[in-house]
Amino acid sequence: MEKIIVEICTGTACFVMGSGKLLSIEESLPANIRDYVEVQPVLCCGLCRDWTNSKPPVVSVAGKMIAGADEEKIIKAVMAALEGGNLC
Numbered sequence: 001m002e003k004i005i006v007e008i009c010t011g012t013a014c015f016v017m018g019s020g021k022l023l024s025i026e027e028s029l030p031a032n033i034r035d036y037v038e039v040q041p042v043l044c045c046g047l048c049r050d051w052t053n054s055k056p057p058v059v060s061v062a063g064k065m066i067a068g069a070d071e072e073k074i075i076k077a078v079m080a081a082l083e084g085g086n087l088c
């Protein structure tokens with residue numbers, strides 16, 4: 001099975017808003033899905049310039065962007081990606 005890529009922005013705005021803590025999200029994932037997830041830090045993609053629609057921290061799960069990301073949203077997105085569903 002192909003891994004679900006979780007990209008966590010480590011740009012300044014996202015880092016200040018908590019993305020640093022999200023880099024260890026793998027530890028919070030249920031054991032049965034942990035092996036199917038790969039977490040990657042990424043540089044700012046510019047979404048933070050529009051806080052109205054893209055509140056930091058910004059995370060991408062299997063290519064789907066999550067603004068105002070937290071552990072709960074990421075885990076939900078990973079589960080949806082594993083099931084082949086859409087997040088939005």
Ligand code: FES
Nearest residue numbers: 009011014044048
């Ligand atoms: S710092 Fe994260 S999108 Fe810009």
